Amino acid sequence: MSPPAATISHVVPEAHSLGGLLAPSGPPRRAGALAASATFGWRAMLKIKHDPKQLTDVIAIPVVFTVLFTYIFGGALGGTPGHYLDTLLPGTLVMGVTACTMYGGARLAQDVTTGVFDRFRSLSVWRGALVLGGLLGDAGRYLLAAAIVVILGVIIGYRPGGGAPGVIAAVALVIGFGLALSWLWAAVALLVRDAATVMNIGFAVVIPPTFASNIFVQPRTMPGWLQAFVKVNPVSHLADAARDLMNNTGGGGAVAWSLIAIAAITLVFAPLALRLYGKQG
């Protein structure tokens, strides 16, 4: 087992310069809340940069659903694929973003299991910074998903009546909803402490309401109990709000409902996530 003595001596690192590095650093500094959050955001971006394949779902889900529904079901559902796009595209925008909200939570759970999380907690850093920094990374991911949907939509013939301001407002609203869900997944991650479990719970919670909504079809043909759910489903309100903004239709009721949903989800889960973060084991 033991290596020959000759190899030992030449691989021992030249650590003689360490002494000079260990001079007392003076009074302890504390990273500001903003700087710390930005650092965690930077870290989240670096993780995406080093492992771009984690973006597969972010890209695939909106592309597949937009193309699939437009060309296969579009004629049947909306008269023509072109007409259907007005309804569908704001909907797939909502879906594309919603379906990738659990990744941030999964990353957080991974940090917990690898011990990185404890190390961050052992630092004198504002306890919201890790979660908030994660949200910055999430926002980047959501923006990418949104951009893909919009660009793809324009390529296949979608012309937003609301113009650029309408599209930007819709994207901002949908990202706001995504960030509210990020808090939810952060709380779940800190409770279950396992990345795969967060993903499984995430899909189980996110996918059914995405279909049981008005994203793909109007609920007219659904059974009554399902119509009732579709009506209260925040995903439906958000899809309607995105349609109103992008197509410049409607009076803003759906937008108001969406903002209320975003505020409610955030107010419940942000304090919970922060509480779980600060909790000492």
Place this chain on the structure above:
Amino acid sequence: MMSTTGVAGDGLAIEAHGLVKAYGGHRALDGIDLTVRRGQVFGFLGPNGAGKTTTIRVLATLARADGGTARVLGFDAASEMEEIRARVAVTGQFASLDEDLTGYENLVVFGRLRGLSRAASKLRAEELLAAFGLTGSASRPVRAYSGGMRRRLDIGASLIVTPDLLFLDEPTTGMDPRSQMQVWDLVSQIAAAGTTVLLTTQYLEEADQLAGQIAVIDHGRIVAEGTSAQLKARVGAGTLHIRLLDGQQRHKARGILAGTLERAVELDSDPLALSVPLATRPDATDVGGLIGRAMTRLSEARVAVAGVWIGQPSLHEAFLALTGLPASPADTDHKDTYS
């Protein structure tokens, strides 16, 4: 390599009284008292599950004790957490680094989180990578690092800002001997620069090599404390080894020694040698007197003695005597790979 450095340390780095921490019904800590002077390397020695990591988690404010009090660098661990966090660094049992990020990026992240400016973080990261012999791997993701490289980077991340107190939780567990030597060298240098180090280990040899003061922990309690030499002395004076000129006289010698020393006498595999483990005695003069009498009896009986010496007990024997348990299976593995 004993490194109780003479760096002026006013006051205590750690002062804990009666720490209790229970997980469910299991008392991971069952009344820990601990005093660590500033500038000291303090070894926390115990088998798996003894409570070493839990103690570090409480002292580093990652866990809250259910009972007892702890002051770390003069600050209360239950109420002045931020003060403690700003001054201590924790290197956990498993290298807690970001696998996806490069070594350089990991260090820059910690620099920023320690309150350094962007430029200072980058400079510090480069300096540390150079000092730890990791410059060549600076831009590789940590995923691709070997165990020894990870541990070095991990310790480097704890030195971004020189901490007043460094917790090192089993820094060499599972390491090959070469990497272990590198880590020992690092710890000695860190201690020499004046940082107080609390080191946990399952390896007696490691505590013996690095720590000036050692506490032995078992089942959430400290069962013994002192310098390596004091702990060995508490266990016993060691083993008396006697070598005869004539192997024919061994049985005669055995009878005389057993009668005088009132201890079991073992016949070694060497046909000329005998050994007598000297069980715990409060004072060494007693042992000296006993041995003197035994030698006189052997001489009177005309048993020719070629040599006599006393072997110091190993810390392993000390552990066995203090806890009633062999140190840990891991220790045996370690010994195997090390020799």
